[in-house]
Amino acid sequence: MKTGLTxxxxxxxxxxxxxxxxxxxxDTFPKENTDLVKFLCDRRFGIGAxxxxxxxxxNLSDFKMVYYNSxxxxxxxxxxxxxxxxAFARDLDIIKDKTTFNAIDGLHHASINKDVVALQMIDVAVIQQKDKxxxxxxxxxxxxxxxxxxxxLDVKKEGAKLRYGLYGESGSNINFVTPLADDTFEVRTYERGVEDETLSCGTGVTAVALAMHKQKKAISNTVKVKARGGxxxxxxxxNGSGYKKVFLKGPAQKVFKGEIAC
Incomplete structure (x- = not known):
């Protein structure tokens, strides 16, 4: 990249x-430069993510989240x-142990204790149940x-088939699940936008927990999901036929800080 930006x-x-x-x-980041974002996320030529x-x-909360896929x-x-x-906001001294922030799907509440973050996800009103x-x-x-x-399972191959074949160009994330024990499940996820398997997907494991409870594969209102990354x-x-007060809890850690010429 030759933007002149460090x-x-x-x-x-x-x-x-x-x-x-x-x-x-x-507000100094060139937000419309999708090539720059792609470069920064590239694992060979950029930072990798x-x-x-x-x-x-x-104006409505402690901070705003703007998210780009790789x-x-x-x-x-x-x-x-x-x-x-x-965790980043805490490390920047913007917040202490609790926060409310704005994202594309609305306001989210969260708490942090050392490296463990509990994030409230959106309420889910509808789960579509199909045969498979x-x-x-x-x-x-x-x-x-x-x-x-x-x-x-070959998650990249089978996930891509469903992501494009069943859901078209706009696509969907694809989660494959194996029950392990009471209220515990192993999951692997193919993420659209990444177009590959990722080691973990937060909205994905949340979807797995709710879907398994809806199918009565999980009994408890607290479900453990084992992703490849943890x-x-x-x-x-x-909440009637849906779910509310949904919290996703797990570790979030800083790896390193740096500068990149791009």
Missing amino acids: LEFYKYQGTGNDFVMVDNRK DGLILLEND DGNTSTMCGNGGRCLV YSFLDTGSPHHVQIVANVAS DLTISFEQ
């Missing part, structure tokens, strides 16, 4: 879902990215499908 950035990860973080409270997140000022395009809500942004899968929106669209042995806990309350 960018200060931070790298954060939440259960292996990694993000380039930029403090954009002075599943996505890029701008922290910006907001393909350079702005996208829907990212749960692990939101958790990492809370469930579909729901937890801030991003998610397909949830039980398989016998998710560990041996374990996450989802708690919730039933």
